[in-house]
Amino acid sequence: xxxxxxxxxxxxxxxxxxxxxxxxxxxxxxxxxxxxxxxxxxxxxxxxxxxxxxxxxxxxxxxxxxxxxxxxxxxxxxxxxxxxxxxxxxxxxxxxxxxxxxxxxxxxxxxxxxxxxxxxxxxxxxxxxxxxxxxxxxxxxxxxxxxxxxxxxxxxxxxxxxxxxxxxxxxxxxxxxxxxxxxxxxxxxxxxxxxxxxxxxxxxxxxxxxxxxxxxxxx
Amino acid sequence: xxxxxxxxxxxxxxxxxxxxxxxxxxxxxxxxxxxxxxxxxxxxxxxxxxxxxxxxxxxxxxxxxxxxxxxxxxxxxxxxxxxxxxxxxxxxxxxxxxxxxxxxxxxxxxxxxxxxxxxxxxxxxxxxxxxxxxxxxxxxxxxxxxxxxxxxxxxxxxxxxxxxxxxxxxxxxxxxxxxxxxxxxxxxxxxxxxxxxxxxxxxxxxxxxxxxxxxxxxxxxxxxxxxxxxxxxxxxxxxxxxxxxxxxxxxxxxxxxxxxxxxxxxxxxxxxxxxxxxxxxxxxxxxxxxxxxxxxxxxxxxxxxxxxxxxxxxxxxxxxxxxxxxxxxxxxxxxxxxxxxxxxxxxxxxxxxxxxxxxxxxxxxxxxxxxxxxxxxxxxxxxxxxxxxxxxxxxxxxxxxxxxxxxxxxxxxxxxxxxxxxxxxxxxxxxxxxxxxxxxxxxxxxxxxxxxxxxxxxxxxxxxxxxxxxxxxxxxxxxxxxxxxxxxxxxxxxxxxxxxxxxxxxxxxxxxxxxxxxxxxxxxxxxxxxxxxxxxxxxxxxxxxxxxxxxxxxxxxxxxx
Ligand SMILES: Cc1cc2nc3c(=O)[nH]c(=O)nc-3n(C[C@H](O)[C@H](O)[C@H](O)COP(=O)(O)OP(=O)(O)OC[C@H]3O[C@@H](n4cnc5c(N)ncnc54)[C@H](O)[C@@H]3O)c2cc1C
Ligand code: SF4
Ligand code: SF4
Ligand code: FES
Numbered sequence: 173x174x175x176x177x178x179x180x181x182x183x184x185x186x187x188x189x190x191x192x193x194x195x196x197x198x199x200x201x202x203x204x205x206x207x208x209x210x211x212x213x214x215x216x217x218x219x220x221x222x223x224x225x226x227x228x229x230x231x232x233x234x235x236x237x238x239x240x241x242x243x244x245x246x247x248x249x250x251x252x253x254x255x256x257x258x259x260x261x262x263x264x265x266x267x268x269x270x271x272x273x274x275x276x277x278x279x280x281x282x283x284x285x286x287x288x289x290x291x292x293x294x295x296x297x298x299x300x301x302x303x304x305x306x307x308x309x310x311x312x313x314x315x316x317x318x319x320x321x322x323x324x325x326x327x328x329x330x331x332x333x334x335x336x337x338x339x340x341x342x343x344x345x346x347x348x349x350x351x352x353x354x355x356x357x358x359x360x361x362x363x364x365x366x367x368x369x370x371x372x373x374x375x376x377x378x379x380x381x382x383x384x385x386x387x388x389x390x391x
Numbered sequence: 392x393x394x395x396x397x398x399x400x401x402x403x404x405x406x407x408x409x410x411x412x413x414x415x416x417x418x419x420x421x422x423x424x425x426x427x428x429x430x431x432x433x434x435x436x437x438x439x440x441x442x443x444x445x446x447x448x449x450x451x452x453x454x455x456x457x458x459x460x461x462x463x464x465x466x467x468x469x470x471x472x473x474x475x476x477x478x479x480x481x482x483x484x485x486x487x488x489x490x491x492x493x494x495x496x497x498x499x500x501x502x503x504x505x506x507x508x509x510x511x512x513x514x515x516x517x518x519x520x521x522x523x524x525x526x527x528x529x530x531x532x533x534x535x536x537x538x539x540x541x542x543x544x545x546x547x548x549x550x551x552x553x554x555x556x557x558x559x560x561x562x563x564x565x566x567x568x569x570x571x572x573x574x575x576x577x578x579x580x581x582x583x584x585x586x587x588x589x590x591x592x593x594x595x596x597x598x599x600x601x602x603x604x605x606x607x608x609x610x611x612x613x614x615x616x617x618x619x620x621x622x623x624x625x626x627x628x629x630x631x632x633x634x635x636x637x638x639x640x641x642x643x644x645x646x647x648x649x650x651x652x653x654x655x656x657x658x659x660x661x662x663x664x665x666x667x668x669x670x671x672x673x674x675x676x677x678x679x680x681x682x683x684x685x686x687x688x689x690x691x692x693x694x695x696x697x698x699x700x701x702x703x704x705x706x707x708x709x710x711x712x713x714x715x716x717x718x719x720x721x722x723x724x725x726x727x728x729x730x731x732x733x734x735x736x737x738x739x740x741x742x743x744x745x746x747x748x749x750x751x752x753x754x755x756x757x758x759x760x761x762x763x764x765x766x767x768x769x770x771x772x773x774x775x776x777x778x779x780x781x782x783x784x785x786x787x788x789x790x791x792x793x794x795x796x797x798x799x800x801x802x803x804x805x806x807x808x809x810x811x812x813x814x815x816x817x818x819x820x821x822x823x824x825x826x827x828x829x830x831x832x833x834x835x836x837x838x839x840x841x842x843x844x845x846x847x848x849x850x851x852x853x854x855x856x857x858x859x860x861x862x863x864x865x866x867x868x869x870x871x872x873x874x875x876x877x878x879x880x881x882x883x884x885x886x887x888x889x890x891x892x893x894x895x896x897x898x899x900x901x902x903x904x905x906x907x908x909x910x911x912x913x914x915x916x917x918x919x920x921x922x923x924x925x926x927x928x929x930x931x932x933x934x935x936x937x938x939x940x941x942x943x944x945x946x947x948x949x950x951x952x
Contacts, residue, residue, distance in 0.1 A: 193712065193713035193714060193767060194713065194714060195714045198714075198910070201910055201911045201912055201913075202910075204912050206907075206911045206912050206913045207913065207916070210508075210509070211508075211679045211911070212508050212509060212511075212512025212513075212516075212678060212679060212680075213512060213513075213516055213517050213678040213679065214678065214679050215517050215676070215678070215718050215719075216798060217516050217517055217600070217602075217603050217794075218509075218511065218512045218513075218516050218517075218678070220508065220509060220512055240714070240798070240801060241714075241801075242712075242713075242714040242802075256509075256614075258614070259611050259614035259615045261615055262570055262611075293797065294797060313572065317572075317597070317598060317600065317604075317793070318598070318600055318603075318793055318794065318797065319607075320603065321607060321610075340607060340611060343570065343572055343607075343608075344569070344570030344608055344611060345570065346570075346572065347567060347569070347570035347571055347572045347608070348567075348568055348569070348570045350567060350572075351579075352563075352564045352567050352568065353579075353580060353581075358531050361531070361532075361533070364531070364533040365533060365553065368533055368536055368537060368540075368549075369549050369553065373545055374545070376540065376545060376549065377540060377541065377544075377545035379537075380536070380537040380538075380540035380541050380545070381537075381541050383533065383534060383536075383537035384534060384537040384538045384541055384590040385590065387529060387531075387534055387590070387591075
């Protein structure tokens with residue numbers, strides 16, 4: 173590999189050197205600037221490390237997760253922490269009117285597409301908002317399966333639509349409405365526990381070995 | 392990935408032939424030998440500690456031993472004056488802490504939940520593979536028990552383990568009724584998968600985002616509860632009544648840049664694990680807050696710790712791309728058919744042996760020169776992910792593992808077509824604070840639940856038992872608090888003073904806990920610095936007009952895509 177191993181990026185206008193291949197977050201850490209961007213999971217699933225980015229090569233500016241995006245020469249990074257909105261209680265057997273009542277801004281969507289462009293998880297956010305308006309709640313739940321609740325879709329929405337909050341509300345509401353099929357009770361339970369809970373460690377381990385293979389007590 | 396082209400070719404070439412072929416299965420003697428020679432737990436990088444409840448009693452990894460013997464960051468002349476009075480203080484905003492908070496809701500007790508980062512920024516949110524519960528037709532809590540006992544090498548606390556397994560189905564009911572959407576089959580029953588060490592399918596999942604699903608729901612429910620949430624409040628030290636009962640904590644409010652003392656009748660410690668201590672320099676799959684703070688805090692109160700000589704090094708951590716190093720590739724991929732193969736494309740071990748054995752085998756393979764070296768100097772072996780589609784039909788991998796597909800897609804790697812380079816990553820703290828079957832520690836007033844505790848999993852936790860652990864014991868700790876909550880006591884730093892008088896003798900220069908990963912350079916910053924930063928950040932997000940060089944610093948207009 174003959175490429176240069178460092179690149180220059182800017183954090184709110186301040187230039188720092190970063191190692192090629194590392195994430196924006198780790199570049200900030202190495203530069204002693206950890207407090208600039210929040211970090212939670214460092215694995216792309218908590219949504220703490222939201223930033224906006226500008227590139228030097230004319231690509232459109234965008235939103236990103238600092239812990240997942242690797243540095244590029246000339247990249248400009250701007251911290252963009254998003255506050256949580258107040259939670260809205262889910263309901264059993266949700267229908268469109270209940271969603272509209274819980275989120276009055278649902279119908280304000282102007283189909284601008286910003287939310288979809290902003291989503292670091294590639295969720296079709298706008299399409300899903302349209303599905304919400306159409307009352308297709310099962311499909312909405314599916315759309316938001318991978319939502320990390322970073323709030324960027326809400327942050328960029330000029331019309332104060334809250335796609336991710338609605339997505340979570342739909343998911344929880346549908347989840348609460350499912351029937352739970354309990355496991356059947358088993359007769360031999362107490363006897364089996366007595367067998368497995370032998371006092372002697374070695375005997376216990378030996379019985380466990382047997383039990384996991386046969387599913388029951390040794391004959 | 393031209394640097395690996397040759398090896399990739401070999402892997403692709405041997406794939407079809409490997410498909411139906413059994414891989415070498417080490418027997419128990421071979422496994423033991425592998426562990427002894429290659430597993431990081433067995434390399435003697437541990438020692439006894441000289442102070443505290445476990446002094447001279449058992450061994451700890453060197454890095455942890457140093458922290459346990461360290462001094463507190465609190466000034467010797469600091470006198471705690473409670474500013475917040477609550478009935479129950481929960482420390483830690485992951486799954487265990489959230490489950491405890493929800494269980495206390497509506498009980499009449501006041502609840503504060505303090506967490507170092509934001510609510511939900513935790514190991515819980517990162518869990519991928521799933522949660523175990525004996526819901527299958529051929530399954531029972533006893534079989535679940537037997538699997539976990541064998542997996543834990545017989546060292547599991549049998550009483551704790553029985554509770555875990557018996558409470559499995561009820562926990563899934565609880566999570567479902569809160570709104571968790573676990574994957575279902577066509578017939579509406581939960582989809583159950585096998586995991587390493589399960590003798591029947593028992594793992595429920597939400598795609599490969601199970602922890603995200605659970606945490607998202609718990610977080611929302613906690614926000615809707617009456618619990619007071621103290622985000623970015625770091626527990627620095629626990630306080631006691633002067634007679635040995637824990638009565639609250641000293642927190643550090645990161646936004647205000649100052650300490651806040653809390654008086655509580657009961658404290659539930661739910662601070663999770665310690666992967667960010669980076670034992671032996673290993674990468675970790677853990678979140679930023681996993682620095683073992685709870686172990687240090689509880690230890691200074693006089694709690695015993697158990698099984699901390701045993702950590703879980705997950706065999707499949709990412710080795711390439713560099714930006715993802717240490718992150719987890721869920722074991723569920725292996726249970727769906729992905730094999731672990733070396734540089735030459737040889738299937739050197741069965742991918743579903745116990746985690747610790749597979750980890751040792753991978754380390755052996757790379758140590759003996761059969762791994763693949765990345766341009767960043769790391770060495771790993773292949774997880775042959777394209778086999779998932781070969782075995783289960785095209786499209787299975789991207790459908791069942793959208794997280795993996797998305798993460799690697801960012802780096803132009805499609806795991807459905809190309810294997811992934813892996814190397815073990817520090818993943819789970821098997822041991823921890825000793826608790827009884829009601830989650831009580833050795834100290835009155837202090838309960839503990841979740842990854843911070845030890846005993847339940849023995850010396851090797853099985854996939855999916857930890858998400859169940861935090862649900863079962865998070866709730867159980869709260870139920871025990873409800874039954875046993877003591878009267879409010881005085882607030883002193885007596886325990887700390889006693890610990891310090893012992894600690895002085897060993898001349899340790901370490902200050903602990905470390906609160907944040909060493910690599911981050913983050914600290915508990917007192918007020919002046921913090922205020923300045925806070926206003927800077929606010930300006931960046933909202934309005935840059937006040938900035939001096941506004942032109943350069945203006946963020947791109949996010950609406951302008
Ligand atoms: C990548 C990954 C994948 C996993 N996959 C699975 C899986 O598929 N199945 C499974 O069962 N398990 C899995 N696990 C393990 C499981 O997720 C964790 O063991 C479990 O979620 C721990 O929950 P917890 O609530 O005890 O700790 P955490 O969820 O880590 O929560 C602890 C909380 O305490 C906070 N905290 C820490 N120190 C302090 C302090 N000093 N003051 C205040 N707050 C503090 C932390 O920031 C955090 O919010 C996985 C773990 C990881 C990291
Ligand atoms: S950003 Fe707002 S207005 Fe635009 S498509 Fe999304 S929800 Fe609709
Ligand atoms: S849908 Fe919104 S909150 Fe969810 S990941 Fe996408 S941008 Fe973030
Ligand atoms: S730190 Fe969690 S998404 Fe980046």
